[in-house]
Amino acid sequence: MHKTLAGERLLTEIDFARLNNLRGGPLPPELVDALDTLDLVPSREIPPDVVTMYSQVIVEDLETRKRQKLTLCYPADAEPHLGFISVLSPVGTSLLGQRVGAIARWRTPNGDACAAEVVTLLFQPEASGDYTT
Template identity: 55%
Template sequence: MHAVVHGERTLTELDFTRLTKLGPVSSTLSDLLATADVTSARAVSADVVTMYSRVELVDVATHRRQMLTICYPGDAEPAAGFVSVLSPVGNSLLGLKTGDVARWHTPNGDECTAEIASIQYQPEATGDYSK
């Protein structure tokens, strides 16, 4: 488990392009877009969280496991585990790798920290380069 230094995240060209077209976004997403390494969907490593990746998280404090899928705002269904990339947790996970630690703040200001234990599904790893 290792913490991520700002700028150590990877986005696919398609994810980068779609995210830049979302309009006004949070400063953290703007920072991610400005500093991320951008690569082709075919070249992205299978251990990187891309859009529509299903990730298994382990809460660092409680060791509770949780599955989340990172999606665009229109597809978000938090109760079903689909979290928007514009949410604090979605934004904190995008571009990280298996073993990285994500940090975000809840709406009431609590800090959450979780390790990416595994990526259960990544569209690019299955040959889906259009999601």
């Protein structure tokens, strides 16, 4: 069963501050909207099933059922061919703050609608005690 968690996406206060520092350049409108609507929590209080920056997740494409391991990262660390997905990309923005079981939805640059379920959270920095990465 898929969870619908609209309005229940969470973001750590430190991720919020760092992402706001990116506002010096052009940010995708979806990320600006997310920064304005995600609920902020201290890093030590983020639930272990929430996708934060540098989380590693397994997502499953709802159409193809193909699974991929992705790591959500800042633009300077992005290497899409290795699964390091920038938070500025449509996929990255859609994953930020999602919980395991949620459906991330985004549009490709050519306008195609895509959706993937967050199947597993393999690693979350905060869950491992890293509150500053």
